[in-house]
Amino acid sequence: MIATQFDYLAPKTIDEAVALLSEHGDNAKVLAGGHSLIPAMKLRLAQPALVIDIGRIKDLSYINEDGTSISIGAMTTHYEIESSDLLKRICPLLPECAATIGDVQVRNKGTIGGSVAHADPAADWPAAILALGAEMNVVSSGWERAIKAEDFFVDMLTTALEPGEILREIRISLPQGRFGQSYMKVHQPASGFAIVGVAVSLTRNDDGTCMSASIGITGVASKAYRASGVENALVGQQLDEQTIASAASHATDGVDANSDLFASEDYRRHLAEVYTRRAIQTAAERAR
Amino acid sequence: MQAKREYVYQALTDAEVLKRCIPGCEKLEQTGENTFATTLKAGVGAIKGVFNGNVKLEDMQQPSHYRIVVDGKGQPGFVKGAGDFDLEEQDGATLIKFVGDVQVGGTLANVGQRMIQGAAKMMATQFFTSLEAEAQATEKEEPPPKHGFFRTALRWLSGILRRVFKKN
Numbered sequence: 001m002i003a004t005q006f007d008y009l010a011p012k013t014i015d016e017a018v019a020l021l022s023e024h025g026d027n028a029k030v031l032a033g034g035h036s037l038i039p040a041m042k043l044r045l046a047q048p049a050l051v052i053d054i055g056r057i058k059d060l061s062y063i064n065e066d067g068t069s070i071s072i073g074a075m076t077t078h079y080e081i082e083s084s085d086l087l088k089r090i091c092p093l094l095p096e097c098a099a100t101i102g103d104v105q106v107r108n109k110g111t112i113g114g115s116v117a118h119a120d121p122a123a124d125w126p127a128a129i130l131a132l133g134a135e136m137n138v139v140s141s142g143w144e145r146a147i148k149a150e151d152f153f154v155d156m157l158t159t160a161l162e163p164g165e166i167l168r169e170i171r172i173s174l175p176q177g178r179f180g181q182s183y184m185k186v187h188q189p190a191s192g193f194a195i196v197g198v199a200v201s202l203t204r205n206d207d208g209t210c211m212s213a214s215i216g217i218t219g220v221a222s223k224a225y226r227a228s229g230v231e232n233a234l235v236g237q238q239l240d241e242q243t244i245a246s247a248a249s250h251a252t253d254g255v256d257a258n259s260d261l262f263a264s265e266d267y268r269r270h271l272a273e274v275y276t277r278r279a280i281q282t283a284a285e286r287a288r
Numbered sequence: 289m290q291a292k293r294e295y296v297y298q299a300l301t302d303a304e305v306l307k308r309c310i311p312g313c314e315k316l317e318q319t320g321e322n323t324f325a326t327t328l329k330a331g332v333g334a335i336k337g338v339f340n341g342n343v344k345l346e347d348m349q350q351p352s353h354y355r356i357v358v359d360g361k362g363q364p365g366f367v368k369g370a371g372d373f374d375l376e377e378q379d380g381a382t383l384i385k386f387v388g389d390v391q392v393g394g395t396l397a398n399v400g401q402r403m404i405q406g407a408a409k410m411m412a413t414q415f416f417t418s419l420e421a422e423a424q425a426t427e428k429e430e431p432p433p434k435h436g437f438f439r440t441a442l443r444w445l446s447g448i449l450r451r452v453f454k455k456n
Contacts, residue, residue: 040335045399
């Protein structure tokens with residue numbers, strides 16, 4: 001189908017973009033890589049009167065590291081993250097997650113900022129963003145602020161972004177010590193979206209016990225969430241098969257699991273447990 | 289819900305209250321005894337659609353039970369469904385039980401299938417949250433023991449509150 005008629009503006013700076021956004025409010029949508037918004041517009045499920053394309057703004061696409069943290073520009077594509085040698089070395093969860101997104105075309109055009117701001121309940125990034133305890137740097141006309149990952153994803157397709165705010169950068173503390181990470185997912189065969197996706201980032205003490213663990217799960221509920229029940233069952237423990245399996249059984253504790261044509265609620269819970277177990281095992285091995 | 293059962297029943301069957309509480313409801317007009325025509329601008333995030341439809345209330349047993357039948361059509365697809373509301377009293381509060389069956393078709397169902405359940409839950413939560421706020425605002429207005437400054441102040445405050453809610 002063809003989208004309904006809309007106006008198109010491509011500001012050259014982020015200041016112009018936020019000014020346009022606050023001027024046009026609810027009638028405007030920000031276009032990043034366009035791999036969620038454009039299909040929705042073509043199906044006429046989204047009919048914004050104005051599309052503000054932030055793709056022409058310079059300096060929104062970068063991957064930097066300053067010794068304590070990593071910063072990634074919102075317009076950095078999935079492919080740029082997938083193929084970043086720097087990230088493969090210092091934070092391999094990000095390239096590993098990027099490599100599982102959609103197909104080649106989606107990864108070439110789709111952006112991390114677009115995906116995070118859209119907050120699709122089955123998108124891959126939110127799981128990784130949660131597991132890495134990232135901070136979203138957000139700008140608006142007049143102020144900027146940082147939003148923690150846990151506070152950012154509010155509900156399905158709903159984030160803590162206020163009207164008039166644009167996500168500019170994602171900041172992640174550099175993993176330290178003996179760390180191991182892993183992302184595992186069951187993808188929906190047609191769309192590539194996660195039916196269940198589990199991101200794990202953990203560190204081990206010298207004696208091999210788990211020092212810290214953070215786990216983000218996507219695809220299961222109306223938004224990605226931190227599996228704190230699993231995390232608590234891991235910290236301080238030896239990461240043997242039995243501990244990991246019993247910790248993984250908390251993967252969907254207190255969560256209202258989705259049910260659709262591809263996976264019933266029970267099946268999703270089962271998948272979440274199995275993939276949480278596998279992702280923790282892999283991350284633990286990598287942290288040796 | 290923290291409100292008396294009689295009030296909740298009345299609110300759930302009152303076009304004006306429903307119009308204020310249903311997320312995205314732009315029009316809800318009574319067309320006959322217990323039938324309404326509605327225009328709903330429903331959606332989450334970037335995904336939005338406008339629906340036109342009819343709502344019918346049946347099997348009304350005040351203040352404990354009624355059945356709602358919805359039939360709507362919009363640009364992104366159609367929605368058809370029915371459900372039973374059962375209200376139970378619990379220490380001055382009301383327990384609302386809703387069991388319903390909804391069919392969704394068209395573009396919305398083809399591409400949005402995996403999100404429909406989540407969207408429905410989200411809208412239901414918004415609806416009951418604003419209904420509760422409405423109930424509490426109204427209960428405050430019920431006759432307190434004496435006339436006086438306090439009551440006038442409350443009136444004034446709830447008036448403002450209600451105007452704010454109406455705007456939304």
